[in-house]
Amino acid sequence: MRPVAVIGVGKTAFGALQDRDLRSLAVEAGEKCMKDARVSPSQVEAFYLGNFAGPSFVGQNHLAPYIAGAMGITGVPATRFEAACASSGSALFHAVSAVGAGLYDVVMVGGVEKMTSQSTPKVTEILAGAGDMLGEGRAGATFPALFAMIARRHMYQYGTTREQMAAVAVKNHLNGSKNPQAHMRKVITLEQALAGKMIADPLTVYDCSLISDGAAAVMIAPLERAGEFTGKPVKILGIAQTSDMVALDEKDDITTFRAVVEAGKKAYKMAGLSPRDIEFAEVHDCFTIAEIIAGEDLGFVQKGEGGLYVQQGCTALNGPRPINTSGGLKSKGHPVGATGVGQICDVVIQIRGEAGERQIPRNSIGLAQNLGGSGATAVVTILGAA
Amino acid sequence: MSEEATANPRSGVIYTETVIYAAPEQFVADAPYQLAIVTLNGGGRLTARISGDRVAIGDAVEFAEDRNGIPFFRKK
Numbered sequence A: 001m002r003p004v005a006v007i008g009v010g011k012t013a014f015g016a017l018q019d020r021d022l023r024s025l026a027v028e029a030g031e032k033c034m035k036d037a038r039v040s041p042s043q044v045e046a047f048y049l050g051n052f053a054g055p056s057f058v059g060q061n062h063l064a065p066y067i068a069g070a071m072g073i074t075g076v077p078a079t080r081f082e083a084a085c086a087s088s089g090s091a092l093f094h095a096v097s098a099v100g101a102g103l104y105d106v107v108m109v110g111g112v113e114k115m116t117s118q119s120t121p122k123v124t125e126i127l128a129g130a131g132d133m134l135g136e137g138r139a140g141a142t143f144p145a146l147f148a149m150i151a152r153r154h155m156y157q158y159g160t161t162r163e164q165m166a167a168v169a170v171k172n173h174l175n176g177s178k179n180p181q182a183h184m185r186k187v188i189t190l191e192q193a194l195a196g197k198m199i200a201d202p203l204t205v206y207d208c209s210l211i212s213d214g215a216a217a218v219m220i221a222p223l224e225r226a227g228e229f230t231g232k233p234v235k236i237l238g239i240a241q242t243s244d245m246v247a248l249d250e251k252d253d254i255t256t257f258r259a260v261v262e263a264g265k266k267a268y269k270m271a272g273l274s275p276r277d278i279e280f281a282e283v284h285d286c287f288t289i290a291e292i293i294a295g296e297d298l299g300f301v302q303k304g305e306g307g308l309y310v311q312q313g314c315t316a317l318n319g320p321r322p323i324n325t326s327g328g329l330k331s332k333g334h335p336v337g338a339t340g341v342g343q344i345c346d347v348v349i350q351i352r353g354e355a356g357e358r359q360i361p362r363n364s365i366g367l368a369q370n371l372g373g374s375g376a377t378a379v380v381t382i383l384g385a386a
Numbered sequence B: 001m002s003e004e005a006t007a008n009p010r011s012g013v014i015y016t017e018t019v020i021y022a023a024p025e026q027f028v029a030d031a032p033y034q035l036a037i038v039t040l041n042g043g044g045r046l047t048a049r050i051s052g053d054r055v056a057i058g059d060a061v062e063f064a065e066d067r068n069g070i071p072f073f074r075k076k
Helices: A022-037 A054-058 A063-070 A087-100 A120-128 A143-158 A162-176 A190-194 A258-271 A288-297 A306-311 A336-351 B002-007 B025-030
Strands: A004-011 A046-050 A078-081 A107-113 A198-200 A214-222 A234-243 A280-282 A365-372 A377-385 B011-020 B033-040 B045-050 B060-067 B070-075
Touching: A004 A022, A004 A087, A004 A336, A022 A054, A022 A063, A022 A107, A022 A214, A046 A063, A046 A087, A046 A336, A054 A107, A054 A120, A063 A078, A063 A107, A078 A087, A087 A107, A087 A214, A087 A234, A087 A336, A087 A365, A087 A377, A107 A336, A120 A143, A120 B025, A143 A198, A143 A288, A143 B011, A143 B033, A162 A190, A162 A288, A162 A306, A198 B011, A214 A336, A234 A258, A234 A336, A258 A288, A258 A365, A258 A377, A280 A336, A288 A306, A288 A365, A336 A365, A336 A377, B011 B045
Parallel strands: A046 A078, A046 A107, A280 A365, B045 B070
Antiparallel strands: A004 A214, A004 A234, A107 A214, A234 A377, A365 A377, B011 B033, B011 B060, B033 B045, B060 B070
16 A cells, blocks of 8 residues: 555534534535645545534435535545544545555545534434444433443453543643633643533543534645645554444453454554554543543553553653643544544644644654444554654 | 343343433433443343342342333342
């Protein structure tokens, strides 16, 4: 496969954007991306879109050509990818595969979700559809409930504490307070996080990511052509997508995401790197316990030590391996279909040295981990300065 | 697996559990309610609701009833 680079990025602010519709968000991100990449709509050879539940959230289907057309991109393949919270990570994986194989040169990958036009119980119901609706969903499981059960088991097996989970929220809110595009730019204390309203015991509202609207886009091209478009290409060193059973009760061990472990191994192998080479990461903190497990699954720490890793400050902005410098899904927001590509934008922004107040000094190799549902899809991408 | 377990009352041990306070739209009236994954004594696991006393990991439970296709277990 020929090397592929990110030649441009574009994001909307994430938040409860009441006056914005799904298409206008996706178009804003796409147009910012084209401007950043110095690519015109007629140069885009294919459009890959990640979106989890546009039809349920806003009643719109046929989303990829709907959005591409509004950006002036017509006549080329425009396809929507759905893989729950890893929808746009999956879109990226397939786009990189196609460009790497020589099918296209210039491809845009977008991600969008418009969630806040529905009530919280309705959003909860739609999100539950990423689980097994014949089993756990029928019994009344919510996504917070699935991760609460994962947290309970992790606490039982490894002694992980509520304080360690709360430390993830405190860190990510601090990072998000420095991100002008974050949904909730509010610094919180450990005491506040622990005393939050209970959602699914032991997870409080501060352990849960946000219900957000937003969109993100990246432009990719073969590395050998990147210089035609941009002076600051970022190389995709490794990328992998894997899958696992959807239902939690069909997994042997719910304290690890096997799909993430496997995607990580494949991406490290493709990049010729090991976990210790990763200087910083954006991981999928849909719930605080998920960030703790991500550190373990990606090989940053031994199994069971993920909680301590965060609590000791190892992943803070000024720590040895900063994680979620953007604020993560917890503070930046989690417009489900936009999250995977949004993470890539955040890693690229750090590598290009454009992260402003949250810029970190060791920024040459970053990783993004995108998780679908309770772990049935995982996408791991490793990016590096070209 | 779930249908078979629902039809044939069985017992097991709590693998993990949670109490749900923020419910999906169709279960709002039930909240708060306890949900658990039960490791069945006959093998396999099942996601079920808990009736009666709250349970914790390791507790022995038995099938209690089926309500609208939802298996309910209770503390043994």
